[in-house]
Amino acid sequence: MSDYWHQHNLRVQYKDTDQMGVVHHGNYITWFEVARIEWMRNSGMNYRHMEELGLLLPVLDVNVSYIKSAKFDDCVALFTKVASFSPVRLEFYYEARKITEEEFHKKGEGIKEPFGDLLAKGTTKHMWVNQDFKPARLHKVAPEILQMLEKTARVPH
Secondary structure, eight states, X not given: OOSOBEEEEEEOOGGGBOTTSBBOXXXXXXXXXXXXXXXHHHTTOOHHHHHHTTOBOOEEEEEEEEOSOOBTTOEEEEEEEXXXXXXXXXXXXXXXXXXXXXXXXXXXXXXXXXXXXXXXXXXEEEEOBOTTSOBOOHHHHOHHHHHHHHHHTTSOO
């Protein structure tokens, strides 16, 4: 859906590695969550504010493909974009890529094409729900959030 990626950089922490010396596979899902929250914040959809409106966005499905391993102290860029959305559902696409130290310090916005060595890629699917975990339709509950999503999912931010 979106042609542009949001980039969020991190450095692999020792605690995130396993006995083999590589990032534990479960950390990629955590990284995807961090990248999603940062994409939302950068797009004007602060998650805390959405919760104050009574909206929650639970994960319905996670898919991760592991390509290469990351190790302690590697620089990683998490690239995130909206794959699809409707007033009820939202899907994100992610790529985790190893980048150089120089690239780590030059974070960009509105990235047209992810760069670096692909480590993992995946998607998460979500459904907007209210505090009772009943489906919520954005155009009825929070049209301003849907408008922000329509705007930011299609243009660089």
